[in-house]
Each structure stands twice: as C-alpha cells, then as structure tokens.
Amino acid sequence: MPAELLDGIAVARAIRDEVAVAVAAQKARGVVPGLAVVLVGEDPASTVYVRNKGRACEEAGMHSVTIRLPDTASQAELLAVVDQLNADPAIHGMLVQMPLPKQCNADEVIRRIDPAKDVDGFHPINAGKLLIGEKDGFAPCTPAGVIELLKRYDVPTSGADVVIVGRSNIVGKPMASLLMQPGVDATVTICHSRTRELPTHTRRADILIAAIGRPKFVTADMVKPGATVIDVGINRVDEPRAKNGYVLAGDVDFAPVSAVAGKITPVPGGVGPLTIAMLLKSTLVAASRVRVA
Amino acid sequence: MPAELLDGIAVARAIRDEVAVAVAAQKARGVVPGLAVVLVGEDPASTVYVRNKGRACEEAGMHSVTIRLPDTASQAELLAVVDQLNADPAIHGMLVQMPLPKQCNADEVIRRIDPAKDVDGFHPINAGKLLIGEKDGFAPCTPAGVIELLKRYDVPTSGADVVIVGRSNIVGKPMASLLMQPGVDATVTICHSRTRELPTHTRRADILIAAIGRPKFVTADMVKPGATVIDVGINRVDEPRAKNGYVLAGDVDFAPVSAVAGKITPVPGGVGPLTIAMLLKSTLVAASRVRVA
Numbered sequence: 378m379p380a381e382l383l384d385g386i387a388v389a390r391a392i393r394d395e396v397a398v399a400v401a402a403q404k405a406r407g408v409v410p411g412l413a414v415v416l417v418g419e420d421p422a423s424t425v426y427v428r429n430k431g432r433a434c435e436e437a438g439m440h441s442v443t444i445r446l447p448d449t450a451s452q453a454e455l456l457a458v459v460d461q462l463n464a465d466p467a468i469h470g471m472l473v474q475m476p477l478p479k480q481c482n483a484d485e486v487i488r489r490i491d492p493a494k495d496v497d498g499f500h501p502i503n504a505g506k507l508l509i510g511e512k513d514g515f516a517p518c519t520p521a522g523v524i525e526l527l528k529r530y531d532v533p534t535s536g537a538d539v540v541i542v543g544r545s546n547i548v549g550k551p552m553a554s555l556l557m558q559p560g561v562d563a564t565v566t567i568c569h570s571r572t573r574e575l576p577t578h579t580r581r582a583d584i585l586i587a588a589i590g591r592p593k594f595v596t597a598d599m600v601k602p603g604a605t606v607i608d609v610g611i612n613r614v615d616e617p618r619a620k621n622g623y624v625l626a627g628d629v630d631f632a633p634v635s636a637v638a639g640k641i642t643p644v645p646g647g648v649g650p651l652t653i654a655m656l657l658k659s660t661l662v663a664a665s666r667v668r669v670a
Numbered sequence: 671m672p673a674e675l676l677d678g679i680a681v682a683r684a685i686r687d688e689v690a691v692a693v694a695a696q697k698a699r700g701v702v703p704g705l706a707v708v709l710v711g712e713d714p715a716s717t718v719y720v721r722n723k724g725r726a727c728e729e730a731g732m733h734s735v736t737i738r739l740p741d742t743a744s745q746a747e748l749l750a751v752v753d754q755l756n757a758d759p760a761i762h763g764m765l766v767q768m769p770l771p772k773q774c775n776a777d778e779v780i781r782r783i784d785p786a787k788d789v790d791g792f793h794p795i796n797a798g799k800l801l802i803g804e805k806d807g808f809a810p811c812t813p814a815g816v817i818e819l820l821k822r823y824d825v826p827t828s829g830a831d832v833v834i835v836g837r838s839n840i841v842g843k844p845m846a847s848l849l850m851q852p853g854v855d856a857t858v859t860i861c862h863s864r865t866r867e868l869p870t871h872t873r874r875a876d877i878l879i880a881a882i883g884r885p886k887f888v889t890a891d892m893v894k895p896g897a898t899v900i901d902v903g904i905n906r907v908d909e910p911r912a913k914n915g916y917v918l919a920g921d922v923d924f925a926p927v928s929a930v931a932g933k934i935t936p937v938p939g940g941v942g943p944l945t946i947a948m949l950l951k952s953t954l955v956a957a958s959r960v961r962v963a
Binding site for chain 1: 777793794795796797798799800801802803804807828829830831837839843846847850855857858859860861862864865866871
C-alpha cells in the first residue's frame with residue numbers, strides 16, 4: 378500500500394482561511410495586519426517568491442508592502458530601510474528576502490530587525506526564545522509549517538523518534554527546537570554531513586525530516602516501514618524535456634520511498650505552501666500583540 | 671578494566687590558571703575583569719556556591735562583588751540592582767543566583783541583564799547565538815565546561831553519537847547547541863521524560879550525558895561498553911552515617927557504570943568544578959571585549 382500523501386496545499390489553504398477570519402477580527406479593533414518584504418536585486422526565484430507573499434497577504438486582507446532595492450544597494454541603504462520599517466506603525470511583520478548580494482551582511486541585517494516584527498524568526502533572540510520555550514517570539518516559517526502539518530494529520534509526536542537530516546539555522550535547528558518542547562515531546566536527533574552511518578539513524582525514525590538540499594538523497598533503504606517522511610528540500614534538477622529545462626525534486630527519492638513510508642509529503646505541494654501560510658499567521662500574531670488605546 | 675576517570679578538579683585548575691594569566695594581560699591594558707553575583711535570600715547551598723565564586727574570582731586576580739538582598743526583596747528592587755550593574759563599567763559579567771524567592775520573576779530578571787554581561791548565558795539572545803553558531807555570545811557554564819573536559823581528554827566528538835538525557839534550559843538544550851555546531855560535529859539526540867525506550871538510545875551513545883536530577887538513574891545496562899559517560903547530576907541522598915546526614919550522588923550509578931564505560935566523570939569532582947572555572951573564563955572574555963580608548 379503506498380504512503381498516504383500529506384497535502385501541504387490543502388493544509389496551507391485551511392491556515393490561510395483561518396488567518397483571513399482572524400485578520401477581519403483585527404481590523405474590527407482597528408488594526409490592519411501589515412507585512413513588509415524587502416527584496417534586494419532581481420534574482421528570479423526570489424522575485425517570484427516575494428510576489429507570491431504579497432498576493433497571499435492581500436488575499437488574507439492584510440496590508441502588504443514590497444520594497445525593492447537595486448542589487449547595488451549598500452549595507453547602509455539596506456539598514457536604513459530596516460530602520461524605517463521598524464518605526465512604521467502600519468508594519469507588524471517584516472522580512473528581508475535572502476540571499477543578499479555579497480556587499481551586504483545578512484547577519485547584521487537580521488539583528489537590526491525589531492525582534493517583535495521578525496516574522497521569519499531569524500533574529501538570535503527569537504531563535505533563543507524558541508529553544509528555551511518562551512512563547513512571545515516567532516518560529517521560522519518552514520519548521521512551524523511542518524509542526525502544523527503533523528498536527529493536522531494527527532501524526533503523534535510525543536515520545537516519537539524524530540530524525541532531522543540537516544542542521545541549518547533556518548530549518549534543521551529550529552525544527553529541533555520546536556519538536557523537543559514539552560507538549561510536543563519528540564525525542565529528536567539532528568544528523569548532518571559529519572554523521573557516521575546515517576542510515577542507522579534514519580531507519581529508526583518514526584518521523585524523518587529531510588532538509589539537506591540534495592535531490593533524492595533519502596532512499597527507500599533509509600526509511601523505516603510505516604514512517605512519516607517530511608521532505609523540506611526543493612532542488613532544481615536538469616530535465617531537457619521540461620518546459621524550463623528543469624524539474625523540482627525534493628531531498629527524498631519520492632516513488633520508492635512512498636512505497637515504504639506510512640505518510641509522505643510530495644514536492645512540490647508538501648512543505649512549500651506551508652511556509653507562506655505560516656508567514657501570514659506570524660504577521661497576524663505580531664499584529665494581535667499590538668495594544669490599541 | 672575500570673573506566674578512566676575524567677578529573678574535573680584538575681581540568682578546572684588548569685582553566686583557572688590560564689584565566690589568571692589572561693587576567694594579568696587584561697590588567698596590563700587597564701581593564702580589571704569584574705564579576706558581580708546577586709544573591710537573594712539565604713539558601714545554604716546558594717550561599718556556599720556564591721562564596722566559592724567570589725573566592726575563585728579573587729584567586730584569579732579579578733574584581734569580585736557580591737550583592738545580597740533579603741529574601742523579602744521585591745522584583746522591583748532586584749531589577750534596580752540589575753540595572754545598576756548593567757551601568758557599572760567595573761562589572762563585565764554578572765549573574766543572579768537561582769533559585770529566586772517566589773515573589774520574583776526569574777525570566778524577567780534574566781531578560782533585564784545586559785546580554786554583553788550575561789556570563790551565565792541564560793538570556794534568550796545568548797541561547798539563540800549559541801544555537802545559531804554566532805561567536806559573540808556566552809554559553810551556559812556547565813555545558814561549556816563539559817566541552818572543555820571532552821577536549822582536554824581528547825574524546826573525539828566529530829561524528830560521535832551523543833545522547834543527552836534531560837532537556838533543561840541550563841544544561842540539556844545548550845549542551846545540544848554546543849555539540850551540534852560545525853567543528854564539534856556530534857550527532858546529538860536529546861532524550862527526556864517522554865522518550866520511549868530510553869535504554870535503546872543511551873546504549874548507542876559514544877558519549878552519554880546525564881542531566882536528569884535523579885540519583886543513580888543511569889544504570890550499567892544503559893551504557894555501551896567503552897562509552898564516555900558525563901554525569902552532570904548533583905543530588906543529595908539521605909545517609910544517616912554521613913556528617914551532614916546526606917551524601918552527594920550523581921545521576922549515574924557510578925560503581926557499576928564505571929565497570930562498563932571507557933571514561934567517566936566522578937561526582938563530586940567531575941563536572942561541578944568546571945562550572946565555576948568556565949564562569950571565570952566567560953567573565954574574562956566579557957572584559958576582553960571592552961574597548962579601551
């Protein structure tokens with residue numbers, strides 16, 4: 378029996394609908410949730426992604442601002458934009474689209490964002506609050522989306538052995554922070570390029586989360602029968618017959634793994650759509666924390 | 671063959687000697703590293719511990735201040751002391767001794783400490799920097815001491831399977847943060863009270879770190895032959911024949927486990943002495959970051 382598909386599009390749709398209802402409630406108390414996205418340069422993937430964020434905001438009834446800087450923008454210009462958004466009462470959440478051109482220092486930019494508006498959850502204080510279990514920060518959108526997906530498909534996490542492959546600051550580490558908290562209660566292992574005998578770890582996972590960035594890295598022999606497999610990877614793979622000359626592939630070798638797994642996310646249509654949905658949700662949360670006189 | 675003892679007293683002595691040399695260098699450039707410890711109330715264990723910190727500072731040539739507040743001190747009084755120490759240029763590191771009396775809010779106190787003086791590493795921004803891998807924060811002293819112990823005894827961590835039992839904010843979580851960083855490169859699993867089949871995890875550990883707070887919790891059958899066992903627990907166990915009516919016991923059942931393990935820390939004399947040594951080292955680091963005109 379092939380694995381059950383975890384439908385990220387449907388879950389994202391449900392979250393966005395819930396956010397739209399809550400946005401209306403915020404408006405009723407006089408707060409219009411507002412998200413600002415800063416895009417430096419014209420990277421095609423980033424441009425598409427930023428446009429999608431803007432559209433999703435508007436569809437949810439939010440205020441949306443996109444600020445475009447040329448790819449020659451200096452660090453000082455970028456920081457000035459961040460400062461201006463920090464001070465703007467119409468903006469509750471903001472993010473600076475990565476990657477930045479090389480003259481810009483991403484770490485400094487992230488630290489400059491007001492943590493109360495850091496809906497990407499990349500500021501160190503928000504990373505710390507997530508790890509410590511303080512509730513007044515923001516979680517990075519992709520791992521937060523994975524948690525939502527697991528919850529809405531009733532995948533039990535308490536006592537589950539979860540193996541995360543990949544230790545990035547935007548997926549692997551915050552994913553571990555979320556999963557180990559009391560209430561979620563997973564037993565988390567973080568694997569990476571230096572892990573010895575990786576398959577012995579992945580094969581004991583009740584929930585396997587792949588966030589490596591290498592297409593089809595996770596093969597069927599690495600998965601325990603019946604496991605839930607979450608594929609965070611989105612890789613471009615050359616494919617001359619495809620319209621753009623490439624296809625998207627996850628970190629998981631989908632067809633063979635789905636013959637072994639109990640539940641699995643497709644790519645595309647799995648974790649990807651959840652990222653924008655959770656960004657909207659975090660912006661809503663940021664707006665809901667604003668006190669109205 | 672019984673396990674090799676990892677001598678925390680000797681390693682702490684070496685660290686404190688190195689710190690004393692570096693303190694002299696700081697003094698030569700006009701900076702006297704200063705540590706302030708705030709003690710609220712008269713808990714006997716805390717009082718001893720604070721006194722030991724003060725003595726260790728003085729022995730290393732540091733400036734040491736202990737501020738005592740009555741156990742009736744209000745949150746406002748405590749925050750005022752923190753503010754004063756934040757502003758004091760003679761103080762480079764400070765900590766507020768836990769636990770606090772119940773009228774005080776520890777989270778708020780910790781957040782009030784200037785992160786640049788937070789040598790306990792408990793401020794959320796320092797927890798976040800540790801997880802992200804930014805080098806300009808502070809690590810909590812006990813897990814930092816464990817890393818030093820492993821390094822100085824040449825216990826390899828790269829690719830090693832490390833299992834941490836306990837997910838506290840002062841030991842388990844920051845221990846995981848330190849061990850998963852590039853350069854340390856352990857494959858880390860964090861276990862806790864909800865973990866299923868705990869022994870199956872602990873038995874695969876090359877390095878097993880016990881931070882549970884329950885005496886003799888880790889038994890010989892839970893340890894892989896030859897593993898390195900680090901015991902962070904310090905528990906009082908009633909013992910009528912002892913002078914004080916109790917003895918100190920770790921989280922590890924020492925005698926039988928030391929017959930199985932390759933290396934092991936005793937309690938006392940293992941991790942404990944490293945905590946104060948690392949506190950001195952962090953205070954030195956804080957002082958060394960001060961710019962002199």
